[in-house]
Amino acid sequence: MASRGRILIVDDEANARAALSEILGEEGYTTETAADGFKALGKLEEFGPDVVLTDLKMPGLDGIGLMEKARAILPTCTFVVMTAFGTIANAVEAMSKGAYNYLTKPLDFHVLVAVVERSVERARLLQENSRLRQKLRERNAFGHVIATHPSMVNLMRLVEQVAPSKASVLIVGETGTGKELIAEMIHNASPRSKSPLVRLNCAALTESLLESELFGHEKGAFTGAIARREGRFEQANNGTIFLDEVSEIPLATQVKLLRFLQERTFERVGGNETLKVDVRVIAATNRDLRQRIASGQFREDLFYRLNVVTLEIPPLRERASDINELAAFFLGRYADENGKRIEGFSEDALQALRTHGWPGNVRELENAIERAVVLCDGPKIEARHLPGPLTPGLQEAMPPIPGSTIYDLEKYAILRTLEACKGSTSKAATILGISPRKIQYKLHEYSTGTDGPSGPVLGARPESHKSSREDDA
Numbered sequence: 001m002a003s004r005g006r007i008l009i010v011d012d013e014a015n016a017r018a019a020l021s022e023i024l025g026e027e028g029y030t031t032e033t034a035a036d037g038f039k040a041l042g043k044l045e046e047f048g049p050d051v052v053l054t055d056l057k058m059p060g061l062d063g064i065g066l067m068e069k070a071r072a073i074l075p076t077c078t079f080v081v082m083t084a085f086g087t088i089a090n091a092v093e094a095m096s097k098g099a100y101n102y103l104t105k106p107l108d109f110h111v112l113v114a115v116v117e118r119s120v121e122r123a124r125l126l127q128e129n130s131r132l133r134q135k136l137r138e139r140n141a142f143g144h145v146i147a148t149h150p151s152m153v154n155l156m157r158l159v160e161q162v163a164p165s166k167a168s169v170l171i172v173g174e175t176g177t178g179k180e181l182i183a184e185m186i187h188n189a190s191p192r193s194k195s196p197l198v199r200l201n202c203a204a205l206t207e208s209l210l211e212s213e214l215f216g217h218e219k220g221a222f223t224g225a226i227a228r229r230e231g232r233f234e235q236a237n238n239g240t241i242f243l244d245e246v247s248e249i250p251l252a253t254q255v256k257l258l259r260f261l262q263e264r265t266f267e268r269v270g271g272n273e274t275l276k277v278d279v280r281v282i283a284a285t286n287r288d289l290r291q292r293i294a295s296g297q298f299r300e301d302l303f304y305r306l307n308v309v310t311l312e313i314p315p316l317r318e319r320a321s322d323i324n325e326l327a328a329f330f331l332g333r334y335a336d337e338n339g340k341r342i343e344g345f346s347e348d349a350l351q352a353l354r355t356h357g358w359p360g361n362v363r364e365l366e367n368a369i370e371r372a373v374v375l376c377d378g379p380k381i382e383a384r385h386l387p388g389p390l391t392p393g394l395q396e397a398m399p400p401i402p403g404s405t406i407y408d409l410e411k412y413a414i415l416r417t418l419e420a421c422k423g424s425t426s427k428a429a430t431i432l433g434i435s436p437r438k439i440q441y442k443l444h445e446y447s448t449g450t451d452g453p454s455g456p457v458l459g460a461r462p463e464s465h466k467s468s469r470e471d472d473a
Contacts, residue, residue, distance in 0.1 A: 004028040005120035008049035010040040010066065011082070012058045020053065020112075027113055029120075037061025037069075044073045050123040051116060056083040056090055056102075064094050071098065076130050078123040080115055082107070125343060129328070146326045149319035155182075155311060162309050163189035168261065170246075170306045171284040173313030176363030179284040180244060182311060186282060187240040195239030198232045203248035211253050212269050221270025233266060237277040246283040246306065247292055254299045261305040281306065316358040316365065323353050326362060330369035331381065342376055348383040352390045374423040375415055377446045414442055 007029045009020045017033040024031050032047045034040035038061050040052065052070065056063040067079045079099045083091045091102035100122055101115050147156045162169055163186045171179045180199070187197040205213060208222070216231030232241055243249075249257065260266050265276045283306045292298035316323065327345065335342045345353070349372075358364055372385040383390075417428040418439070429436040 003030040005050040005116075005123070006030045006032075006048060007116065007120075008040060008043060008047055008052045008054075009033045010035075010037065010052060010054035010058070010063070012036055012055065016055070020107075023109065023112065024116065027116075029116070037063070037066035040066055041069055041073070044070055044077070048074070049077060050127075051078050051080060051119045053080050053082065053116065056081045056094060064090075064097060067094065067098055076123060076126040078119045078126070080119050122343065146322050146329055148325060149314075149322050151314045151319055152322065155313065158309075158311055159185055160189065162186060162311070164191060165309075166280055167308040168281045168283070168306050169309045169311060170289075171282065171311045171313065172289075173284075173286065174315045174361055175286050176361035177313040177315060178362050179286075179313060180242065182313060183240075183242040183282045183284065187242075187280075190240070190280070192239050192280060196236050197240045197242060198236035199242045199244065200232050201244045203245040207250040207253060210249065211256065214253070215256065215266045215268055217269035218271040221268070225270070228268070231266075231268065233260065233277050233279055234275065236279045238279075240280045240282060243281065243283045245285060247285040247287040247289055247298060251297070251299065254302050258299060258302045258305060261302070316361045320354060323358075323365070324350065326365055327353055327369055330366050331373065334370045334373040338373055340373060340376065341379075342373065342381060343379045344381070346380045346382045349381050349386060352383045352386055356390045371418075371423045374418060374443065411442070411446060414439060415446075 004027065007024050009017050009024075009031055010033070011017045011020070012035055014035070017035070021031040021033055032043055032049065034043055036058050037054070040054065041061075044052075052066070054063040054066055061069070063079075063081045067081075070077060070079075079094075081091055081094045081099050081102045082105055083094075083102060084105050088102075088104065091099075091104075095102060100119055103112060103115060147153055159182060169183075169186060171182050173179050184197065187193060200213060202210060212221075212225075212229070212231065214231050214233060216229050216234055217225050219225060219228050256266065261281065264278065265274050267274055289298055289303050289307075293300045293303060316326075327350075331342060331344070353365075353368075360367075368387050368390060369381075371387060372381045375385045376382075377385075413432065414428070417431050418425070425436040425439045429439055432439075
């Protein structure tokens with residue numbers, strides 16, 4: 001019969017260790033015991049437990065100290081701490097430092113079995129996530145890009161082939177697909193990686209400013225030119241320049257860019273000195289350049305100079321199989337940034353993510369997950385935490401007036417304002433007339449469920465602890 005999981009029991013009382021080992025062994029778990037925290041550390045790598053069940057108060061290295069040191073040895077291990085009823089505050093401290101749950105002594109058999117079962121489930125989930133991340137790193141040479149759909153796998157192969165060359169690259173794709181990220185990957189995998197990658201959004205500047213930004217200017221070239229200034233091409237010498245939204249370059253500037261691509265020379269605005277630099281050009285656009293050529297807005301000869309190699313990034317809706325892994329990646333990133341422990345997504349949230357059309361592509365998905373992490377008030381992200389367009393009909397209704405408490409109304413106002421501000425606490429605070437610290441405090445309050453008389457009672461006896469803490473496990 002296969003083991004249900006591996007449990008390391010750490011307690012300085014021999015009788016307690018033996019009893020726990022016998023009980024959990026009868027439940028189908030493989031157990032190992034240690035008399036203190038230091039002995040437990042020695043058994044972590046060899047035994048490889050899914051769950052460490054440790055007493056909180058022990059001589060030498062206590063339960064919290066063991067937990068902190070064990071994280072570096074076995075990151076996927078899940079901790080459950082045991083404590084006497086009178087020191088529950090210490091257990092709460094342990095949970096704030098990473099423990100998954102706690103048990104009060106004397107232990108209730110049913111509570112023990114239920115908490116251990118849920119803890120093993122969580123440990124297995126962490127292990128599976130770790131294996132998945134490792135598989136992605138092995139499958140994808142660039143590690144930080146989710147590329148499991150065949151179209152993205154082919155794109156990554158092209159990036160690997162193109163990166164070592166000197167050829168100009170044109171990256172095409174809808175807004176939000178990650179064109180700048182692909183440009184960074186090409187640069188970082190090229191022989192130019194130790195030299196600068198200089199970026200310029202061509203649509204953000206007027207014609208005169210764009211020319212000055214690209215080629216630089218001499219002192220007195222125009223009003224306000226009080227000193228000589230190097231342009232982006234000089235700054236990128238021996239490196240790469242990334243021209244985003246290249247379709248928006250005015251025709252007059254296109255002529256000068258074409259000359260640079262042909263001869264690798266240029267003059268600063270207002271200058272006569274011909275300068276020569278070694279720069280690789282990567283351009284990107286979300287427009288159809290052939291249509292722009294047909295309408296007379298883009299030079300055909302410049303198009304062919306830029307378009308030595310074309311990389312087309314598929315929209316997210318055409319690679320839906322990547323959505324779950326992208327969502328998990330962003331969840332991990334923003335949960336860490338916000339100091340939250342979120343296990344994953346509920347099935348209704350995953351369904352909403354899979355069925356949405358994602359007109360804003362990966363950027364829209366990232367924003368949606370960041371917002372959901374900020375609003376998440378439980379162990380998993382649910383559909384109600386996602387933006388309205390993803391979950392029509394599931395948005396939280398305005399609390400009835402009269403009939404709602406001040407707490408309900410305040411919570412509704414804060415969460416809906418954060419939604420409108422795309423998760424920015426500073427913007428929401430300005431609108432609501434309160435401090436950002438107050439909003440962060442309230443979000444923590446909502447996430448921990450400390451909402452007055454109906455919230456969890458931390459001093460409950462084991463019997464009531466069973467009904468509330470097990471639900472949270």
